[in-house]
Amino acid sequence: MPEAPKPQADDTPSGASTSSTSVARILIVAGSDSGGGAGIQADIRTVTMLGGHPMTAITAITAQNTLGVQAVHAVPVDTVTAQMRSVIDDIGVDAVKIGMIGSAAIAHAVADMLETLSVPVVFDPVMIATSGAMLADADTIAAFDRLMRLATLVTPNIPELVALGGEAAVLATGAALLAKGGHGEGDAITDRLVTDEGDHRWTHARVHTPHTHGTGCTLASGIATGLAQDMTLPDACARAIAFVQAALAAAPGLGGGHGPMGHALGRIPFEDATCPA
Numbered sequence: 001m002p003e004a005p006k007p008q009a010d011d012t013p014s015g016a017s018t019s020s021t022s023v024a025r026i027l028i029v030a031g032s033d034s035g036g037g038a039g040i041q042a043d044i045r046t047v048t049m050l051g052g053h054p055m056t057a058i059t060a061i062t063a064q065n066t067l068g069v070q071a072v073h074a075v076p077v078d079t080v081t082a083q084m085r086s087v088i089d090d091i092g093v094d095a096v097k098i099g100m101i102g103s104a105a106i107a108h109a110v111a112d113m114l115e116t117l118s119v120p121v122v123f124d125p126v127m128i129a130t131s132g133a134m135l136a137d138a139d140t141i142a143a144f145d146r147l148m149r150l151a152t153l154v155t156p157n158i159p160e161l162v163a164l165g166g167e168a169a170v171l172a173t174g175a176a177l178l179a180k181g182g183h184g185e186g187d188a189i190t191d192r193l194v195t196d197e198g199d200h201r202w203t204h205a206r207v208h209t210p211h212t213h214g215t216g217c218t219l220a221s222g223i224a225t226g227l228a229q230d231m232t233l234p235d236a237c238a239r240a241i242a243f244v245q246a247a248l249a250a251a252p253g254l255g256g257g258h259g260p261m262g263h264a265l266g267r268i269p270f271e272d273a274t275c276p277a
Helices: 039-049 077-090 104-114 138-150 158-163 167-171 215-228 233-249
Strands: 025-033 053-065 068-074 095-098 121-123 176-179 188-195 198-205
Touching: 025 039, 025 077, 025 215, 039 053, 039 215, 053 077, 053 104, 077 104, 095 215, 104 138, 121 138, 121 215, 167 176, 188 233, 198 233, 215 233
Parallel strands: 025 053, 025 095, 095 121
Antiparallel strands: 053 068, 176 188, 188 198
């Protein structure tokens, strides 16, 4: 993947480290998936595969596998913001990806932190897991409005877009919208990016597999990585969509339900590396 130059000390975004770097730094604010298919685990693999450096602020700890979510524990608000502040103050941030929030209080605390930054924000409004388990209550969903107003892009699937009030409601926040088509019917999927500059559409064949756990997390993290690498929003979306398609095709078939995708695309990145003598 081409590597874009990153800001130097004199133009570092507000709230970020003043050290210069050549690798895109992505702060992921999301929940942990013990089964490794979605959440922080999928985000880290995606950012790494696309050439970025992932950093995390975990909002919730879930006990889940390919069959469903068995338990959810929200991380204390102060701990979430401490994680964010820790990496912002030292390492710096070039883009933020927000996934599972955990509570309305965490949503507002994260929004407070985002107001101190001047970097792209990709918000994946996670409400329902692939297994059907609810991951956001009504108060948390109501608090999403504030996060959307701070976001560069919001990436809901079809049910999430309905819960947010529809396309007009999302666009009224000032964010761009990527309306994902994976929950639609048929053998073709259309993802539609709506911005002030116009619409972009990507239509591709559906990959018929039950192993779709983490598609939304992967897509949003991929887009955030592209924006951190100075890609345009349409180009970042296009690359992330292609990566999701490839990862679906490479799914290893783990578990008895909705298994994880194959983020490594069937490759062992260091298989040709030699150990020092």
